[in-house]
Amino acid sequence: MQTYFYQLADALCGQTAGSETLLLYLQGEDSDFVRFNKGTIRQGGGVKQIDLSLDLIDGQKCASMSMSLQGDLAADIAAATFQLSTLRKQLPSLPDDPYILFNTDVQNSEQIAESTLPDTSDIIDTITETGKRFDMVGIYATGRIVRGFANSLGQRNFFSTAPYHLDWCFYAHDDKAVKNSLGGFEWNTNAFHAKVALAEEALAVVNQPAKTIDPGEYSVYLSPSAMCEILDMMSWNGFSARARELKNTCVLPMMQSGATMNQAVTLSQNTAGGIAPAFSPAGYSLPDRVTLVDAGALADPLVPPRTSAEFNRPVNSGGESPNSLEMAPGTLATEDILTELDEGIYCNTLWYLNFSDMPAGRITGMTRFATFWVEGGQIAAPMNVMRFDETLFRALGENLRTLTADREFLPSATTYDQRSTSSRHLPGAIVDNFRFTL
């Protein structure tokens, strides 16, 4: 695929003339998806897709096109050449764009991850065999993902990875379930069975009569997965330089009213530790790390090229939100979580978050899978779902009691349009006086 892309890029970039610059960004995958319900298969199939974005720039004008490719070099050169000529014809009629910015410092790179995944059919056998014993629902996704950048200045970057992701639940009854996931570059049947055994133990607890709590304030343990949901909300506009410049951000209280987060909170875009490409669609090599919140205080925002040009800040990102977010760990040992929580809610999963007052950083959402009531440092009962409504600055500020020493690496299971290469690396947290409302 790398050779194909570079040959395609050579053919297209060779067509630029005069002061034109051409940027190319390739996204492709050859994936298998198998969807399960009740331990059986709901849908299974394969998807091959290749997409090429072309940005033709001449002076202050830019025309962009993304197009699907066939994977056949001669046919794709012909189709992309046609689109390139269309862009060239459009350029004179387009308005000037004062915010065009792209990398002119040629930086070539290759990131190619090897993988030894077995055939999908073998995985289906393993999963359905296990699934017979459970009410299992979920998805297995696997196959190669590629990204590539090229420009007419001679830069070439290529990224190729082939991870798998199994994301599933064992259901007890109604909405009571235990959620689990497994991902990586090498399938390990023993690791799968170990997760199944742990989930089976949790399922026994989930099957017990559920407790419904009254609305009010409770201490809560938020697992790394639950923390991921909260920080994903913050990522909507909390780390964006543009959002901060325009005061349209959930961290406005930190900018205007002196609000801070707890000193234990340090957040980074850790490109070096993630699984996403280290180059951007505009050809910039991304810094290994950008510190976003440093010991509770706002640090650098993320600045993609267009925002850089508009607000005169240096580029440090491909987009306005992090795709490899990391939170610094705390000190609480995993085995001490229940003891430290003592009484409250052990929350494995949060769900369907949204801002209930965005400029105040207030978020609402639901508890979901495997959420338990804890008494005397012991899990006492599974809980019925509850709605919370709480600000970032209370939860990750004055009310943040502690973070766990262990963190979880959470690759995104998102597959809208294509499989995601985003990830999160996060600890769990104990938060006091967390507000539940319904």
Added chain:
Amino acid sequence: MSEIDMDHLESLFGDITPAVDFCSLRAVTTRETHLSVKRDVCDPLHQSIDSGVMITVVHGGGLGYGATCDLSREGLKRAAAKAVEFAAQTAGRSVVDFEQITFPAPIGEYCSAEERPWEDVSLTDKYDYLRKACARLKNDDRIVDWGTSVTRTIRDTLYLTNHGGRLRQEFRFTAPSMSVTANCGADTQTRSLGGLQANCHQGGMEVFKACNFKRAPHRLTEEVIALLGAENCPTGTMDLLLAPDQMMLQIHESIGHPLEIDRILGDERNYAGTSFVTPEMFGTFQYGSELLNVTFDPTIPHEMATYAFDDDGLEAKKEFLIRDGLLVRGLGGLTSQHRSGLEGVANSRASNWNRPPVDRMANLNLEPGDQTIPEMIEQTERGVLMRTNVSWSIDDSRNKFQFGCEFGEKIVNGKIVGIVKNPNYRGISKTFWQNLAGVGKAETVGVFGTPYCGKAEPNQCVFVGHASPTCRFTNVEVFGGE
């Protein structure tokens, strides 16, 4: 690859069809153009052309698919082989014996109605139109962000089956958008034209006129500045009036999703969630007051999800889902109807060629009643009228919800007494609709939609339409911001 040569594809179908019980080919070409002006500066023109094919095979009781962007004969054969391979792997261990389902062999065509073709207006004129509207949004120093945009989408589809089915459907969507944001110290407020791309419709340039695009900047800037100085939405249990650009979300989340039969069958439990609705509730459960009438209606010309056939080839027609408050029918396509034994609709839809169809909403509408908006306000002793969705959150059974709007107006003793900001409300689907106390007349109906309804694994985002009058609810928990 650029656009698909559908005729050529059709000529190849016989050659690449494997010897199986059932085989279909679904080809999709999507051409999209996005024009955007932000803070009086035009973003780069963005266009896309996406083409591909999904081949679905049912054989030996299993079902498999192969989707590909490689539209050569060899590419299609490989996709067919992939579908055969997955059909074999899933046979005998699928959620249903697919051999028991008779897939139709439909013949038909559909094309969106378009009164003023998009192509009749030059690119330069479209940009000028957006720029002028954008400039009118910045009339106060407190306005910090403002923008206008339009997304034009043409989707051309071909569906063939090995039993002689042949469908051609061409959809033309136009989605203008506008928003303005103002800031004063620690407060930031936004007003938009119906919410996030909610003015998406089938049609051409006439969509701009239908959503009052030209006159909207004046209203939106006035309202956003007024919000900065407004009091917070009151807290308490009171009446709630919802305008159509919030009703669309209320219908979507607390009627549409819970009635999807694949949810009820458990398919979505790992991702989008389950449903508080159970099969026994159809025909017996009083979903709402007698004023509640909800239809699945894919026949309304300019609504976003109008079509003649779904992606399994089932002919689409209007059906009541809730009649006089009684739940009568679910949102389930051919496969879900077979699996559940419930009556459904033609709603098996895929987001694109690279995703298999599942049960989706299409046009899901609340039928008009007999009240005017002044009458509903007059009947309200204490309440809030809310417009334009900005926040949405609901539990995975689609029961406990909390929604927020951009703009609220406080009602006291039958009169609007002022604007309130950060209006939110929460409730429980199972009881909320019982408190439907007033439904607006046909002239209060607004037709909206969204291109962002997410669901399924692998994930799929589809477009849906929602038409609703303004409605009044009693005994709702209402509250404001911090």
